[in-house]
Amino acid sequence: MPEHKRKVVVMIPTYNEAENIQALIREILALPAADDLHVLVVDDDSPDGTAELVRAMAADDPRAHVLIRKKRRGRGAAGIDGFKAALALGADLVVEMDGDFSHQPRFIPALLAEMERCDVAIGSRFIIGAADFNRTFGRRMITWFVGRFIRRRFRTSIRDVSSGFRCFKRQILEKLGLDDLVSVGPSIVLEILYKLILMDASIREVPIVFVDRRKGQTKLSGRTLIKTLLMALKFRKIYGPPPLRGSA
Ligand SMILES: Nc1nc2c(ncn2[C@@H]2O[C@H](COP(=O)(O)OP(=O)(O)O)[C@@H](O)[C@H]2O)c(=O)[nH]1
Ligand SMILES: [Mg+2]
Numbered sequence: 001m002p003e004h005k006r007k008v009v010v011m012i013p014t015y016n017e018a019e020n021i022q023a024l025i026r027e028i029l030a031l032p033a034a035d036d037l038h039v040l041v042v043d044d045d046s047p048d049g050t051a052e053l054v055r056a057m058a059a060d061d062p063r064a065h066v067l068i069r070k071k072r073r074g075r076g077a078a079g080i081d082g083f084k085a086a087l088a089l090g091a092d093l094v095v096e097m098d099g100d101f102s103h104q105p106r107f108i109p110a111l112l113a114e115m116e117r118c119d120v121a122i123g124s125r126f127i128i129g130a131a132d133f134n135r136t137f138g139r140r141m142i143t144w145f146v147g148r149f150i151r152r153r154f155r156t157s158i159r160d161v162s163s164g165f166r167c168f169k170r171q172i173l174e175k176l177g178l179d180d181l182v183s184v185g186p187s188i189v190l191e192i193l194y195k196l197i198l199m200d201a202s203i204r205e206v207p208i209v210f211v212d213r214r215k216g217q218t219k220l221s222g223r224t225l226i227k228t229l230l231m232a233l234k235f236r237k238i239y240g241p242p243p244l245r246g247s248a
Contacts, residue, residue: 005036008112009065009091012041013078017099018048019215022057027105029063035112038089040065041099042082044073050099065089075219076188080178087173095167097123100213103165107208111167119172119201122158123165123208130160130207142225150190150232155242156197159205164189172201182238185224187231194235197242 010028014021025039043051045068054066067085069078079096086094093115097103107123114121125132126147132140143162150161164186176195183191196203236242 005034006092006112007038007090008033008035008093008095009038009040009086009089010095010097010108011079011082011086012039012097012099013075013082014041014043014046014050014099015073015075015078015219016046016048016050016216018046018050018053020100020213021050022053024099024101024105025054025057025064028108029061031105031108033109033112035093038063038065038091040067040082040086040089042067042069042078042085044069044078072184074184075186076181076183076191079188080181083168083173083178087170092170093167094170094173095165097165098213100216102210102213104209104211107165107206110206110208111165114204114206115167115169117202118204119169120196120203121167122160122163122203122205124158124160124163124205125208125210126159127205127207131209133209133211135210135212146229149229153232153236153242154190154194154197155244156193158193158203161193162189163208165208165210172196172199175199182234183231185228185231186220187228190228190232191235194239194242198239200243 028039041054051066051068058064058066069081083094095108111121111123124130147161181191
């Protein structure tokens with residue numbers, strides 16, 4: 001057992017999650033945890049008032065925080081600002097997750113427990129004990145094909161390469177070079193994974209059950225998906241090729 005309570009910041013990028021966010025924060029902050037749990041919502045000035053709802057909670061609970069970004073919108077840019085803000089809050093561990101209940105708070109304790117053994121724990125849909133539920137068949141197929149393609153390209157045996165439900169050690173985020181990341185959109189998830197592979201970070205997967213978003217709508221359009229894949233093709237050029245699997 002660590003002597004001091006680890007400070008854990010759960011970082012949630014949001015765009016129009018007013019229908020989900022308050023219930024989600026309440027569930028996270030009610031988790032039984034030996035750690036000092038905080039939630040940081042990174043909202044891109046959502047027109048539906050997501051940020052105001054979080055601000056109201058933050059006024060009553062010092063463990064709830066909100067960062068409002070008024071500049072360029074984007075899941076990636078928000079994530080980068082969110083990681084930096086989480087480090088500034090003094091986080092020992094940073095969890096990233098979606099704000100729509102697809103990533104269920106009940107899996108956070110398993111991610112945190114795994115951090116005794118790794119630098120990064122990924123909430124995975126594709127290992128024993130996990131499941132990818134309630135999405136359309138088409139969406140599941142896309143995730144599967146993208147995963148197959150990315151695994152080869154990144155030369156990794158990680159099963160769920162596109163999971164955005166992950167926990168990071170502070171030290172690994174500090175080493176990652178957050179200022180140099182190029183993704184503005186959802187390709188950030190893949191870009192960070194690629195950099196972790198190049199850094200030879202120790203990564204472990206923890207089974208989760210992924211469910212469809214509870215309320216509201218996805219922001220991932222077909223166009224964004226294609227843009228994300230095209231970005232993923234560039235990482236080898238930008239950062240160099242991945243090490244051969246099994247090499248020392
Ligand atoms: N800050 C911010 N968050 C975003 C943006 N786009 C999506 N998100 C959030 O990223 C998470 C995943 O997005 P979602 O639309 O559910 O994508 P999907 O799960 O791939 O269908 C959710 O919490 C969204 O609110 C954005 O442009 N800015
Ligand atoms: Mg979602």
